[in-house]
Amino acid sequence: MGHLSDGRWMAAALMLSHRSRGRTAPNPNVGCVLVNDGAVVGRGWTQPGGRPHGEAMALAEAGARARGATCYTTLEPCAHRSHRGPTCSNLLIEAGVARVVIALRDPDPRTDGAGADRLRAAGIDVTTGVLEAEARLAMAGFLTRQAKGRPHVTLKLATSLDGRIALPSGESRWITGPQARAHAHLERARHEAILVGRGTWEIDRPRLDVRLAGLEHRAPRRLVLSSTGDLRSPSDIAGLEGVDHLLVEGGAEAAAAFLRAGLVDRLLLYRAPILLGTGKPALGDIGLPDLASAHGRWSLLDARQLGSDRLEVYANS
Amino acid sequence: MGHLSDGRWMAAALMLSHRSRGRTAPNPNVGCVLVNDGAVVGRGWTQPGGRPHGEAMALAEAGARARGATCYTTLEPCAHRSHRGPTCSNLLIEAGVARVVIALRDPDPRTDGAGADRLRAAGIDVTTGVLEAEARLAMAGFLTRQAKGRPHVTLKLATSLDGRIALPSGESRWITGPQARAHAHLERARHEAILVGRGTWEIDRPRLDVRLAGLEHRAPRRLVLSSTGDLRSPSDIAGLEGVDHLLVEGGAEAAAAFLRAGLVDRLLLYRAPILLGTGKPALGDIGLPDLASAHGRWSLLDARQLGSDRLEVYANS
Numbered sequence: 001m002g003h004l005s006d007g008r009w010m011a012a013a014l015m016l017s018h019r020s021r022g023r024t025a026p027n028p029n030v031g032c033v034l035v036n037d038g039a040v041v042g043r044g045w046t047q048p049g050g051r052p053h054g055e056a057m058a059l060a061e062a063g064a065r066a067r068g069a070t071c072y073t074t075l076e077p078c079a080h081r082s083h084r085g086p087t088c089s090n091l092l093i094e095a096g097v098a099r100v101v102i103a104l105r106d107p108d109p110r111t112d113g114a115g116a117d118r119l120r121a122a123g124i125d126v127t128t129g130v131l132e133a134e135a136r137l138a139m140a141g142f143l144t145r146q147a148k149g150r151p152h153v154t155l156k157l158a159t160s161l162d163g164r165i166a167l168p169s170g171e172s173r174w175i176t177g178p179q180a181r182a183h184a185h186l187e188r189a190r191h192e193a194i195l196v197g198r199g200t201w202e203i204d205r206p207r208l209d210v211r212l213a214g215l216e217h218r219a220p221r222r223l224v225l226s227s228t229g230d231l232r233s234p235s236d237i238a239g240l241e242g243v244d245h246l247l248v249e250g251g252a253e254a255a256a257a258f259l260r261a262g263l264v265d266r267l268l269l270y271r272a273p274i275l276l277g278t279g280k281p282a283l284g285d286i287g288l289p290d291l292a293s294a295h296g297r298w299s300l301l302d303a304r305q306l307g308s309d310r311l312e313v314y315a316n317s
Numbered sequence: 318m319g320h321l322s323d324g325r326w327m328a329a330a331l332m333l334s335h336r337s338r339g340r341t342a343p344n345p346n347v348g349c350v351l352v353n354d355g356a357v358v359g360r361g362w363t364q365p366g367g368r369p370h371g372e373a374m375a376l377a378e379a380g381a382r383a384r385g386a387t388c389y390t391t392l393e394p395c396a397h398r399s400h401r402g403p404t405c406s407n408l409l410i411e412a413g414v415a416r417v418v419i420a421l422r423d424p425d426p427r428t429d430g431a432g433a434d435r436l437r438a439a440g441i442d443v444t445t446g447v448l449e450a451e452a453r454l455a456m457a458g459f460l461t462r463q464a465k466g467r468p469h470v471t472l473k474l475a476t477s478l479d480g481r482i483a484l485p486s487g488e489s490r491w492i493t494g495p496q497a498r499a500h501a502h503l504e505r506a507r508h509e510a511i512l513v514g515r516g517t518w519e520i521d522r523p524r525l526d527v528r529l530a531g532l533e534h535r536a537p538r539r540l541v542l543s544s545t546g547d548l549r550s551p552s553d554i555a556g557l558e559g560v561d562h563l564l565v566e567g568g569a570e571a572a573a574a575f576l577r578a579g580l581v582d583r584l585l586l587y588r589a590p591i592l593l594g595t596g597k598p599a600l601g602d603i604g605l606p607d608l609a610s611a612h613g614r615w616s617l618l619d620a621r622q623l624g625s626d627r628l629e630v631y632a633n634s
Binding site for chain 1: 474476477478479481484488489490491573576584586589590591592595598599600602603604605607612614615616631
C-alpha cells in the first residue's frame with residue numbers, strides 16, 4: 001500500500017537516476033533513495049559502466065541505518081546473479097530494509113517480477129508503480145533497448161521562429177543564445193553517442209564535445225551517418241554496442257533520414273525569437289504522404305525558457 | 318495621485334477598448350469605465366465608425382450616477398470640437414465627475430494634454446499613466462497612424478514546428494487545429510483590412526472572412542499585394558484610408574516583402590506540434606545581411622495554448 005510521501009521520495013530517486021543517463025549502457029540508470037524515520041540515510045545511482053547499482057551505492061552509504069528503512073528505487077531491484085556484482089534484492093534483504101517502493105518493473109527477463117517476489121518472500125512490504133510514467137522517461141535508453149533492440153533516439157533541432165537553421169550563406173553561429181547552447185551540451189553529456197550527417201561533419205567540422213565546466217570528460221562517442229561512415233543507414237543503430245542513448249544533431253538530411261525511418265523517440269526543439277526568411281531548412285524530406293499523417297505523432301513533454309530562447313521537448317506518441 | 322484599485326479598473330476599461338479594435342478608424346478605440354462608490358455605473362467603448370466616443374457612451378449609461386464618480390479611460394478625453402459629436406472633456410465636467418484616470422495622453426495635436434488641462438481647470442482630480450504600456454498595445458492602430466502615418470501591421474504565420482506552411486503539393490489544410498483557426502478569425506474581426514499576396518489570392522482563393530458565430534458581419538476589407546492589385550508595394554499602406562489595423566496573412570513572398578520593408582509591428586505565430594520536412598517555407602527573402610542582424614528584433618508579448626497548438630505574439634522592438 002502506498003504512503004502519502006511516496007511520490008516525493010520517488011521524485012528524488014528519479015533526479016538521481018538522471019545523473020547517470022547516458023553512462024550506464026547496457027545497464028539501466030537506476031536512482032535510489034533510502035529513507036529512515038523521515039530522513040534520507042542513503043542515496044545511490046548506477047555508476048558509469050553500470051556498476052555498482054544504485055541500490056548497492058545507497059546501502060553502502062546508509063550502513064546500519066538501512067535497517068527498518070524504506071528503499072525508493074526507480075527500477076525493480078535485480079534478482080539475477082552476475083559475476084560483476086551482488087544481487088540487489090539480496091542486498092536489501094540482508095540490510096534489513098522494511099519496505100521497498102518501486103517505480104517500474106524490470107523488463108529484463110532475468111528479473112521481470114522475480115526481484116519484487118523475492119523481497120516479499122523475505123517479509124518486506126513492496127509497493128510498485130509509483131511515478132511509473134516518469135521512470136519510463138528517465139530510463140528510456142535501457143527500456144528502448146529492451147523493447148526494441150536499439151538505442152533511444154533524440155533529435156535536436158535549433159531553429160529560428162520560421163524553422164531555419166542557417167542563412168543561405170551557411171552562417172549558423174549563432175541561432176540560439178548561450179543558455180540554450182549550454183543546455184544542449186548538458187544533453188550531450190547524457191547520451192552515449194552523438195550522430196551527425198556527412199555534410200555537417202565535413203563542412204561544419206563540429207567538435208561535438210561537452211563544453212561545460214566539470215563535464216568535459218563526458219563527451220560522447222561521435223558517429224557519422226554516410227555511405228562510408230560509422231553508420232550507413234539509421235537502422236544500423238541497432239548494432240551500436242554500449243549506446244542506449246543516441247543524440248542526432250543534424251544536418252537536415254540526417255535528421256530527415258531518422259524521421260523517415262520512424263527512429264526518433266524524442267525531439268529537442270530550441271527556438272530563437274528571430275526570423276531568417278530564406279536559408280537552410282531544419283529538415284529534408286521526411287516522407288509524409290499527406291498532411292493528416294503529420295498529426296498526432298508528437299506530444300509535448302516539457303517546455304522551458306532558456307534566456308530569450310524556448311526549449312520544447314516532444315515525445316513520439 | 319493614484320489609488321490602489323486604479324489598475325484594476327483601468328484593466329476593465331482596456332478590455333472594453335479591445336471590443337472595437339479594428340472598427341473605429343480614424344478614431345482611437347477607447348474603453349471607459351465609470352465607477353461610483355466602488356461599483357461600475359457606466360461602461361463605454363468607441364462605437365463602429367468612431368462615434369459616440371467611449372466616454373460619451375459610459376456617461377449616457379450612468380446618467381445621474383456619474384456625479385461624483387471616477388472615470389477610467391484608456392485615452393485622454395478629447396478637447397477639440399467636432400461636428401460629429403460632443404467634446405468628451407466637456408461632457409465629463411458637465412456630468413459632475415469627481416476624478417478622471419487616464420492611461421495615455423492623446424497624441425492628436427488637437428488634444429495632446431489640453432483635455433486633461435481642461436478637466437483640472439474645472440476642479441477635477443486627474444491621474445495619468447495608469448497601465449500606459451497596455452494602452453499602447455490596445456490602441457496600437459491609432460497610435461501607429463498618429464506616429465508613423467500608416468496602419469499598424471500584424472503578420473500572421475501558421476506553421477509546423479519546422480516552419481513549413483504547406484506540403485510540397487501545396488496541401489495546407491490544416492496545419493493548425495480548430496481552436497487556433499477560430500482565434501485567427503477573431504483576429505481578422507479586429508482588423509480593418511486583411512492583405513494577401515497575389516499567389517495566395519489566385520491559387521488558394523482564400524475567403525478571408527470571419528467564420529465565428531455572431532461576428533460574420535465583421536469581415537474586414539480584403540486587399541491583394543501585386544503589380545496590378547490594391548497595393549503595389551508594402552509602403553503603399555500609408556495611403557489606405559480607414560485602415561488603422563492591417564493583417565498580413567501571406568503567402569511567404571508577401572510576408573517577406575513586409576518584413577524587408579520593416580513594416581511588421583506584430584507577429585502572430587500559430588504553431589502546430591507537427592513536422593513536415595520539405596514543403597513551403599513560411600517566408601521568402603527578408604533581406605538579412607547576416608545572422609547578428611536577425612537578433613534583438615522581436616520580443617515575446619504573449620503566449621497561449623490553443624488546443625494542441627501554441628500561439629506566440631511578438632512585438633517588433
